Amino acid sequence: MARFKYQFNPHTLKFDVIRIPLYKQFAKILIHLGFYAGVFLGLGYTFSVIYDTPVEQSLKRANAEYVLKYELAQKQIFELSNALAVLEAKDNNIYRAIFEADTIPNTIRRGGYGGVDKYANLRSATNSLTLIKTLRALDELTWRAYVQSRSFDDVAEMAKNKEKMILCVPAIQPINTKDLIRVSSLYGFRRDPINGAITMHAGIDFVGSVGTPIYSTGDGIVVEAGYSFHGYGNHVVVDHGFGYKTRYAHLSKVLVKVGQRVKRAEEIGLLGNSGKSTGPHLHYEVILRGKPVNPINYFNDMTEDDYQNMLKKYSSQFLD
Template sequence: MSKVKYYYDSETLSYRKIEAKKSKKFAVVLTFLLGIVVSSFLLLMLYLNIPGIETPKERKYKREITQMKLQYELLDKKMNNVVEVLEDIEQRDNKIYRVFFEANPLTSEQRQSGFGGINRYENLESFENSELIVSTSKKLDVLTKRLAIQSQSLDEIVQLAKNKEALLEAIPAIQPVKNDDLKRTASGYGMRYHPIYKYRKMHNGMDFSAPRGTEVFATGNAKVKKARLTSGFGNLIILDHGFGYETYYAHLKDLNVRRGQTVKRGEIIGTVGNTGVSTGPHLHYEVRKDGRPTNPMNFYHGDLTPEEYDIMFNMSTLENQSLD
């Protein structure tokens, strides 16, 4: 408790209490408050600059940052494992699947193309651990794009596989007439002496001699493109097998199919005849790829053994006279 001070008033001849002036009181209070502020500031600066002293929040944040770094490192390792698996799939895709289905392999530039244009990671560059975050984000984006490209490639392979199955069913693969002993091979593909025009000309197919009425078979799944009488080929059937393949069956006696009809390999489509420009009952058979005649001998793998193929090939290459 502060002491009470008095002074002697000579006018009143008495002692009066000394009262403190208001300005002085204010100055004292202000000085006290200023001292508190300065002391607090000094203590705060001292606290912040002493190593090893952390607030609970700082310790919490540091633990979270350490955990985040650990999780990013684990994520990076997992992505590296995924990249290894993806690279193996990409190699098999290029060197096995796409080769088997005759598709062009994807280049490394197509598979690993980056992201152009603006900086996609600008918003991640202002953090203390920006390098780690940006690096992981870039790797994840590239991995995601490579997975999308590989997924599209596999979808394409699936479609090619379906087309391959359809191709194997459609492509000409058997002889157009029953020819077990191979003796019905009358004339093959190549330059032959024409029996009517009396000069050598290109014979675009193979002639199979057979009695009138002998069954003629579709050599692959197809749709009937034409089935009618023509001037040179006589009764003619043209089958469209798709994939650029067409087969011609000429000089027929009977036409058992009509235009637009779908037929299966081995189905009877007509019978051997002697119509059109022909010197005797036979079947003139052609295979065309993309509109160009090709040797039918290349398409009997479905019903000939290697030995039978050699015999038939030798017979078809003889320089004899064609029947049309």
């Protein structure tokens, strides 16, 4: 930077030498530096707006690649979710229905991944919505697959016990067809024969003679045997497992005791008129998972000869 400058003097007609102060020299240097720096920064900013740097280009390519991978993962998760939904529907409507097991509600199938926001630490990340959506869908799919796996384990166990289940599920009429006089009341709402009120009749009433043998309709364990003060009189309740119980009420005599194992077609009591009853009959109930169901759905179609042969077969086994 020049320390002197020349200025024309009109009086002497000569150029006078003028010394430039140091502070002015320094100020001029700063002005030039500021100008060039501003030009440089302006050009750099303009270039960065119009063109990406190699680093930025690399980062953008990597980011685009990750977004594409997330989108592909979401598509695969969606396809797997649809496939799992088909299995869930078959499980509830076919597999579990075959064994009359409770269906698994959606509140359980889809309810295991809620609660605390486990993705809170990801909300500040780039493309956080895509990332959180993918992880949430993956967690849901994992939980549903776990529930379905456990359900298949249950179904497999029930399938292994199918033969035992066939013997235990109530499947015959509790009174010999030749001893049956008539059926007086079916399952459903009816007018109570004693007080006249419309009430729910939870079983079927078989009319017969006092002392007629009553048979267990499936293999099981006696859980109640004796007099009931709830209107059943002398009654027997057999727990057949697999969610089933049967009740035999208004008996004249109970022939089994609590804890005793009984077989299908084994005699457990004698028809009577005890308890809340207007005449000799058997009140028979089928109870599935704590709720009475229509017993008529559990009578296998068989001829009278078939029924007699079944009773004879059981009697011979019992005597042996």
